[in-house]
Amino acid sequence: xxxxxxxxxxxxxxxxxxxxxxxTYSDRVSQSFFWYRQYSGKSPELIMSIYSxxxxxxxxxxxxxxxxxxxVSLLIRDxxxxxxxxxxxxxxxxxxxxxxxxxxxxxxxxx
Amino acid sequence: xxxVSQSPSNKVTEKGxxxxxxxxxxxxxxxxxWYRQRLGQGLEFLxxxxxxxxxxxxxxxxxxxxxxxxxxxxSTLTIQRTQQEDSAVYLCASSRDSSEYFGPGxxxxxx
Numbered sequence: 001x002x003x004x005x006x007x008x009x010x011x012x013x014x015x016x017x018x019x020x021x022x023x024t025y026s027d028r029v030s031q032s033f034f035w036y037r038q039y040s041g042k043s044p045e046l047i048m049s050i051y052s053x054x055x056x057x058x059x060x061x062x063x064x065x066x067x068x069x070x071x072v073s074l075l076i077r078d079x080x081x082x083x084x085x086x087x088x089x090x091x092x093x094x095x096x097x098x099x100x101x102x103x104x105x106x107x108x109x110x111x
Numbered sequence: 112x113x114x115v116s117q118s119p120s121n122k123v124t125e126k127g128x129x130x131x132x133x134x135x136x137x138x139x140x141x142x143x144x145w146y147r148q149r150l151g152q153g154l155e156f157l158x159x160x161x162x163x164x165x166x167x168x169x170x171x172x173x174x175x176x177x178x179x180x181x182x183x184x185x186s187t188l189t190i191q192r193t194q195q196e197d198s199a200v201y202l203c204a205s206s207r208d209s210s211e212y213f214g215p216g217x218x219x220x221x222x
Contacts, residue, residue, distance in 0.1 A: 032209045043202055043213040044154070088154070092209050097161055098144070098170075099211060103153035 002027045004091050006102035014110050019076040021105050023089030026070070032092040033065055033072045038104065039085045048074060079109040113137075115214035117203050123220045124193055132188045132217045136205030143186050144211060145178055146202045154202065160186060193221045 003026040013019045021035075032051050036044035050056045050063040050072065062075040072091075076083055086104040093100070116135040124130050136143050145157040156170040160180040171177070175193075180186035190197055198221045204211040 034210065043216050046210050046212065049210055090211075097142070098156055098159050098167060099209075101146075101154040101156075 002091075002093055002100050004089055004100050004102040006087075006089050006105045008103060009106040010108050011105055012108045012110060013079050015079060015081060017079050017109075019079045019083065019107055019109065021074040021076075021087050021089075021107065022071060023073065023102055024071045025089075025091045025100075027091075027093055028067070028070060030067070030070075030091050030093050033063070034090040034092075034099070035061075035063060035072075035074045036088040036090060036101075037085045038088060044088055076107075079107075081109045081111045083107060084109050115203055115205050115212055117201075117214040117217050119217060120215065121218045121220075123222065125222050126195060127192055129189065129191045130193055130219065132190075132201050132203075132219070134186045134188070134203030134205075134214060136183070136186070136203070137207075137212060139183075140205035140207045140212075141183050142206045142211075143180055143183075144204045144206075145186070145188050146204065147172075147199045148202060148216075149199045157188070157201075190219075193219075195221050197221050 035048040038044045048063040050065045056063045060077045064073045088104045089102040090099045118133045141162045143160040147155040158178045159167040175191045178188045200216040202216045203214045
């Protein structure tokens with residue numbers, strides 16, 4: 001059973017701080033990794049994808065992948081109240097066609 | 112259209128009735144997914160279509176659930192003899208590579 005694990009939170013950070021969201025996955029043979037943001041009552045929105053070890057930066061967001069340790073993380077710099085949402089980690093396994101989603105981490109950014 | 116569209120946006124039905132939910136994927140996206148999300152819960156995979164290949168139905172919770180897709184176009188998810196536990200948001204996503212793009216969802220309420 002392939003699994004993607006996330007701390008459900010809530011994770012609370014003050015405005016301007018760095019929010020760090022973590023995700024672990026169960027299968028070493030994995031291919032593609034994604035972070036989605038879901039606002040309350042809305043559908044998930046893709047914000048980052050990462051395919052190789054290391055860091056990938058896009059604006060205030062940095063995705064970090066460590067395949068040896070089987071974790072992927074998302075850093076949000078200069079957190080804003082508008083970043084308050086649930087963040088879903090998703091993994092596409094090699095040879096598979098369906099993405100496995102974690103249950104999500106709720107983030108609250110306090111003004 | 113620019114994004115994935117779903118209809119209806121809301122559906123209220125009585126227990127025992129059949130419902131049909133529709134998804135229009137992004138043009139050119141060969142893959143289409145259906146998910147279910149209960150209130151406060153994560154995404155539950157239902158079914159996956161890829162081009163003209165046989166669909167992956169491994170997530171359908173019972174034989175009351177079925178889905179169809181013609182080629183790379185519209186998909187319909189049908190729930191027969193609805194039960195109260197079917198109440199949820201049903202999300203459709205499409206992709207061309209591995210990144211999934213979600214529609215706004217259909218909120219189903221079974222009374």
